[in-house]
Amino acid sequence: DIQMTQSPASLSASLEEIVTITCKASQGIDDYLSWYQQKPGKSPQLLIYDATSLADGVPSRFSGSRSGTQYSLKISRPQVDDSGIYYCLQSYSTPYTFGAGTKLELK
């Protein structure tokens, strides 16, 4: 199984910062990587797919990138509404696997 090591587990950021969350895959996943945001009591919502493509309706302050087998989600000048838990998902091979999540608090 492909392991997705997500970091950090939590972070607190100001509205002027650039927030970066990373997921490192245990092997190559050919950019079959997507990012999701989950708010309390809600289902996850797609942000980024194919590592770098922005999902419909998602603000352009969200972006995705890759360096080797490490994938990153960047939020530029986050808004208060961006608080929540962020997950990565690899869909390169089954069993698909999620990262453990990053809890983002905006201050």
Next chain:
Amino acid sequence: QVQLKETGPGLVQPTQTLSITCTVSGFSLTSYYMQWVRQTPGKGLEWMGFIRSGGSTEYNSEFKSRLSISRDTSKNQVFLKMNSLKTEDTGVYYCARDPGGHFDYWGQGVMVTVSS
């Protein structure tokens, strides 16, 4: 517009079978893979399996032979059945639409508690 909604029993006794229905609208099940994901306190988000647009299935071996996914395209419904439930199966179960390796629409989820 695209909508997905899970319906299920809420409470299931240990060793019994869980049955959840995902009813969709706004798209055809014959054009998309449909995924099942659960979220448990012990393991977080966990991929369970999918049914392809053509109707074949693939499952997470973690669930061994306990899990079955099927559909009724005439009713726009996808079904999850899992037997031999344990308390560790308590969690929220989601269906999601997959247009190609990512999950673009999710249902609201259904909370399932396994308890006697």
